Amino acid sequence: MLRRTTRDIRRANRIDVLRRVYAVGQASRQDIAGHCELSFATIANVVNDLLGCGALVEAEFQDSGGGRPRAVLTPNSERGLLVGVDIAETYVHVDLFDLALRVKHTSEHPIGPETNQPHDVASHVADALDTLLAECGASRADVLGVGVSVPGQVAPEKGVSVFAPGWDWHDVPFLSVLRERIDLPVYLDNPLMASTVAELWLGAGREVDNLVCITVGTGVGAGIAINGALYRGTNNAAGEWGHSVVVFDGRDCRCGSRGCVEAYVGAPGVMRTLLEVDQASPLYHGGDQTACIDALGTVHDDPAARETIRRTAGYLGAGVANLINILNPEAVVVGSWAGLALGPSLLPELREAVAAHALARSNSAVQLRLCDIPGNPVSLGAAIFALEGFLDEALTKPASRTKR
Amino acid sequence: MLRRTTRDIRRANRIDVLRRVYAVGQASRQDIAGHCELSFATIANVVNDLLGCGALVEAEFQDSGGGRPRAVLTPNSERGLLVGVDIAETYVHVDLFDLALRVKHTSEHPIGPETNQPHDVASHVADALDTLLAECGASRADVLGVGVSVPGQVAPEKGVSVFAPGWDWHDVPFLSVLRERIDLPVYLDNPLMASTVAELWLGAGREVDNLVCITVGTGVGAGIAINGALYRGTNNAAGEWGHSVVVFDGRDCRCGSRGCVEAYVGAPGVMRTLLEVDQASPLYHGGDQTACIDALGTVHDDPAARETIRRTAGYLGAGVANLINILNPEAVVVGSWAGLALGPSLLPELREAVAAHALARSNSAVQLRLCDIPGNPVSLGAAIFALEGFLDEALTKPASRTKR
DNA sequence: GCCCTATTTACAACTCTTAGACGAACTCTT
DNA sequence: AAGAGTTCGTCTAAGAGTTGTAAATAGGGC
Numbered sequence: 001m002l003r004r005t006t007r008d009i010r011r012a013n014r015i016d017v018l019r020r021v022y023a024v025g026q027a028s029r030q031d032i033a034g035h036c037e038l039s040f041a042t043i044a045n046v047v048n049d050l051l052g053c054g055a056l057v058e059a060e061f062q063d064s065g066g067g068r069p070r071a072v073l074t075p076n077s078e079r080g081l082l083v084g085v086d087i088a089e090t091y092v093h094v095d096l097f098d099l100a101l102r103v104k105h106t107s108e109h110p111i112g113p114e115t116n117q118p119h120d121v122a123s124h125v126a127d128a129l130d131t132l133l134a135e136c137g138a139s140r141a142d143v144l145g146v147g148v149s150v151p152g153q154v155a156p157e158k159g160v161s162v163f164a165p166g167w168d169w170h171d172v173p174f175l176s177v178l179r180e181r182i183d184l185p186v187y188l189d190n191p192l193m194a195s196t197v198a199e200l201w202l203g204a205g206r207e208v209d210n211l212v213c214i215t216v217g218t219g220v221g222a223g224i225a226i227n228g229a230l231y232r233g234t235n236n237a238a239g240e241w242g243h244s245v246v247v248f249d250g251r252d253c254r255c256g257s258r259g260c261v262e263a264y265v266g267a268p269g270v271m272r273t274l275l276e277v278d279q280a281s282p283l284y285h286g287g288d289q290t291a292c293i294d295a296l297g298t299v300h301d302d303p304a305a306r307e308t309i310r311r312t313a314g315y316l317g318a319g320v321a322n323l324i325n326i327l328n329p330e331a332v333v334v335g336s337w338a339g340l341a342l343g344p345s346l347l348p349e350l351r352e353a354v355a356a357h358a359l360a361r362s363n364s365a366v367q368l369r370l371c372d373i374p375g376n377p378v379s380l381g382a383a384i385f386a387l388e389g390f391l392d393e394a395l396t397k398p399a400s401r402t403k404r
Numbered sequence: 405m406l407r408r409t410t411r412d413i414r415r416a417n418r419i420d421v422l423r424r425v426y427a428v429g430q431a432s433r434q435d436i437a438g439h440c441e442l443s444f445a446t447i448a449n450v451v452n453d454l455l456g457c458g459a460l461v462e463a464e465f466q467d468s469g470g471g472r473p474r475a476v477l478t479p480n481s482e483r484g485l486l487v488g489v490d491i492a493e494t495y496v497h498v499d500l501f502d503l504a505l506r507v508k509h510t511s512e513h514p515i516g517p518e519t520n521q522p523h524d525v526a527s528h529v530a531d532a533l534d535t536l537l538a539e540c541g542a543s544r545a546d547v548l549g550v551g552v553s554v555p556g557q558v559a560p561e562k563g564v565s566v567f568a569p570g571w572d573w574h575d576v577p578f579l580s581v582l583r584e585r586i587d588l589p590v591y592l593d594n595p596l597m598a599s600t601v602a603e604l605w606l607g608a609g610r611e612v613d614n615l616v617c618i619t620v621g622t623g624v625g626a627g628i629a630i631n632g633a634l635y636r637g638t639n640n641a642a643g644e645w646g647h648s649v650v651v652f653d654g655r656d657c658r659c660g661s662r663g664c665v666e667a668y669v670g671a672p673g674v675m676r677t678l679l680e681v682d683q684a685s686p687l688y689h690g691g692d693q694t695a696c697i698d699a700l701g702t703v704h705d706d707p708a709a710r711e712t713i714r715r716t717a718g719y720l721g722a723g724v725a726n727l728i729n730i731l732n733p734e735a736v737v738v739g740s741w742a743g744l745a746l747g748p749s750l751l752p753e754l755r756e757a758v759a760a761h762a763l764a765r766s767n768s769a770v771q772l773r774l775c776d777i778p779g780n781p782v783s784l785g786a787a788i789f790a791l792e793g794f795l796d797e798a799l800t801k802p803a804s805r806t807k808r
Numbered sequence: 809g810c811c812c813t814a815t816t817t818a819c820a821a822c823t824c825t826t827a828g829a830c831g832a833a834c835t836c837t838t
Numbered sequence: 839a840a841g842a843g844t845t846c847g848t849c850t851a852a853g854a855g856t857t858g859t860a861a862a863t864a865g866g867g868c
Contacts, residue, residue, distance in 0.1 A: 005413070005825060005826090005854080005855095006410050006413065006823085006824060006825070006853090006854050006855045006856085007412070007825095007854065007855080009410065009854095009855065009856080010854080010855065010856095013855090013856090023466065028815090029815080029816080030814095030815080038856085038857095038858085039856065039857045039858075040815095040816090040858095041817090041818095041857055041859095042855080042856055042857070043855070044816070044817070045855080045856085048415025048817095061864095061865095063865090067866060068813080068814050068815040068816075068863065068864045069814085069815080069864075069865065070814085070815070071815085071816085149608050153763075153765050162765060163765065164554065210637070210638055222730065224730075226630070226635070231630070232732075233614070233732025233766070234614055234731065234732050234733060234734050234766075234769045234770075235730060235732050235765055235766060235769045236732075237732040237763065237765045237766045237769070238730065238731055238732040239730065239732075240729040240730065240732070240763050240766065241726075241729065241730050243729050243761075243763055244725070244726035244729050244730055244760075245650055245722040245723075245725065245726055245761055245849095246649055246652055247649070247651070247652040248650055248651040248652075248654065248663075248718075248719065248722055250652065255763065256760075257725075257760060257761045259722075261651075263497075274852075314652075315652065318649040318652055318663075319649075321648070321661075322645075322648035322649055322726065323730070325644040325645065325648050326626065326628075326642065326643065326644065326648060326727070326730065326731075327637060327642055327643075327730075328636075328638050328639050328640075328641040328642040328643075328644070329637065329638060330638050346489065356660075356661060357649055357661045358645075358647075359548050359557075359641065359644050359647055361557050361639055361641045362637070362638075362641045362644065363568060365638045365639045365641070366638075386823085403621060409823080409855085409856055409857085410822090410823045410824045410825090410854090410855060410856065411822095411824080411856095413822075413823090413824060413825080414825095417824090417825095432846090433846080433847075434845090434846080442825085442826095443823070443825065443826050443827080444826090444846095444847090445826055445827075445828095445848090445849095446824080446825055446826070448847065448848070449824085449825085452848090465833095467834090467835095468833095468834080468836070468844080468845050468846070469834095469835085469844080469845080470835045470836070470843075470844050470845070470848075471833075471834060471835080471843090471844040471845020471846060472832060472834060472844080472845050472846040473833070473834065473845085473846080474831040474845085474847095475846080475847080493856065583832095636819060786810065
């Protein structure tokens with residue numbers, strides 16, 4: 001899977017080059033050569049492949065100071081469309097991207113308890129796709145691929161949702177269900193993997209090849225990227241850091257275990273901490289997750305809020321330090337809605353807490369920051385899965401075509 | 405470093421093939437083809453390289469049931485010698501291996517507080533090497549390489565011991581110090597990396613390509629292997645799981661943090677638990693680590709011992725479950741002296757504790773077992789580093805020789 | 809119009825994998 | 839004892855990739 005034949009090298013090089021172009025938006029061949037460790041000749045070959053399949057175009061020519069002008073390569077936004085779908089427990093978010101990974105149109109549908117069965121959800125996706133295409137005046141034929149993220153545990157190669165905690169999905173062959181309604185290449189994965197890939201292409205991965213992408217929302221997870229590639233583990237279950245123990249014999253967690261990171265730094269955990277600090281805090285907002293977390297992130301003069309942030313930073317810092325000690329990454333990125341809402345007030349104390357628990361050598365090698373990807377990183381990552389799939393089809397298959 | 409040129413593919417294939425031969429002791433080309441995902445022709449090519457440099461030999465011919473007999477390949481124990489050195493805080497352990505990685509002779513020197521400076525330690529190693537060679541009637545020229553493990557954090561490519569906690573080593577260029585005394589190829593790393601490589605070649609890695617190798621001694625760590633290769637992290641500091649937090653605000657740890665796994669399941673931590681259970685337990689043996697841990701592992705009818713084991717299994721189980729949740733490996737192996745001493749009595753309760761904390765999907769994919777490598781896995785792993793270095797020299801360099 | 813410089817492209821050399829043809833070695837049958 | 843059948847191992851040619859070098863290309867300055 002990693003490196004076997006020479007074609008795998010080419011595929012990897014292709015992704016490297018493309019990631020660089022997307023990372024900076026536009027790049028000359030020289031620029032790419034400076035950032036990927038490849039000879040110039042190889043860069044030229046790979047770029048020609050990518051120009052050939054329409055993924056890139058030579059957008060303009062740049063002055064080179066007295067020599068032949070540099071051709072500037074950019075993603076070819078005209079080549080086609082990609083669809084990224086973020087299915088969460090309460091909504092379906094569908095983004096239509098151009099090939100430059102810019103959002104063209106967005107749609108979001110709520111999901112209620114009575115409409116959370118596979119067929120309902122798949123219909124939502126299909127309908128949203130039709131609507132978005134109509135809005136753009138585009139047709140299904142323009143869509144190069146659809147990436148879909150489903151919460152919980154997923155077996156991407158089988159196209160199965162193994163377990164979705166919020167609903168009662170067990171071993172649902174969701175990919176088939178989707179394909180019945182959407183006659184396009186569809187790729188299935190989960191939000192953790194999707195947002196990590198997004199981070200790799202358009203986030204911290206622009207500067208770094210080994211990173212951990214922490215999502216702090218209602219649930220908590222940590223996507224892992226090693227050597228510029230997503231790390232999936234044996235079962236595509238790697239990154240379930242939210243259910244790693246940080247407080248032995250601590251709070252009950254919805255996973256059945258006790259003392260999990262998620263029970264302390266997931267939104268419900270933070271709210272519980274707030275109640276522990278001040279049982280009558282008005283910031284609790286009667287249990288409204290979004291309102292409460294937003295309030296905690298913005299109100300700076302409330303002592304209960306400050307104390308809640310402080311304690312949360314402590315728990316999260318211990319958990320993050322665990323990741324740093326175990327994985328020794330170059331970057332740790334905190335994302336998802338609760339992480340971003342609390343982030344600005346959390347970060348200074350989080351850094352302190354991490355430094356208190358992480359070994360100096362590992363801590364000095366890592367940068368800790370908030371996710372700065374605009375929009376929805378999950379649907380973006382899903383769309384990137386579709387992009388990768390399209391490229392593999394377009395550029396790896398032709399080999400067998402040539403063979404005749 | 406991972407995949408760049410086609411030559412890296414060959415190197416990776418070479419290691420795959422060789423690992424298979426070492427794993428089973430002897431293998432026909434057919435057998436290898438069945439276990440490495442390579443065409444028969446490639447197997448033959450790689451095997452010929454390895455025969456050419458003398459790493460393998462055709463030991464015998466096996467009946468094939470009516471056809472040309474299979475040549476059985478084995479490591480060529482006559483080709484030369486490898487040296488593996490395990491430097492610990494209190495001793496220097498030197499093993500002389502033949503190329504089949506069988507121990508020929510062993511030597512162990514204690515290190516006192518007054519002889520733990522780089523030059524002293526290097527002299528110990530050099531002296532031991534001379535002695536061992538004399539005992540075998542071999543000469544320095546027979547030695548293909550020397551692998552050296554130094555405790556603490558190491559930068560292998562620079563040959564520097566960055567920090568050794570027991571002594572006061574900071575950024576010691578230990579590789580140079582060794583080379584002054586030993587005029588042979590020397591490779592430097594730390595015990596965690598070494599024992600993980602040993603596990604990969606001659607332990608659980610025989611069946612599995614993704615594993616975590618836990619060492620439980622005075623210190624605690626977790627070496628990580630992904631896709632059949634050691635994972636080092638950014639700084640060669642990956643695997644410092646011993647200093648991941650499992651009890652928030654728990655026991656003070658020698659690293660300066662609190663609640664680390666090591667503070668509970670390292671030998672001193674276990675002994676502290678014993679005292680908490682029974683302040684006057686005779687099993688404490690006045691603080692003698694070896695005696696106490698051995699006693700805890702063998703005495704089954706002592707209630708304090710049982711309770712200590714139970715609690716230790718709980719802490720360790722939480723820590724191991726964290727690894728399983730985060731990394732989703734195929735195997736977790738527990739080793740090092742305290743782990744092995746406590747292992748048999750610990751294992752059933754450990755499995756329970758892990759199951760209580762790990763997600764079902766990840767837990768079902770993993771096998772948890774004790775290290776079954778005979779002898780010293782650290783010096784063995786160090787010797788394997790030397791073996792890999794020798795092969796790279798012998799088989800990758802010749803390319804440039806041919807170039808003329 | 810010529811030179812200079814920087815960028816691209818083209819080409820040849822080298823590697824590696826793989827499929828398939830062929831030869832080698834052994835057993836079994838006739 | 840001579841084929842016939844099997845199973846292994848080697849060899850060769852084709853397909854695919856990377857890379858260094860040489861040649862072609864395209865402005866800008868004089």
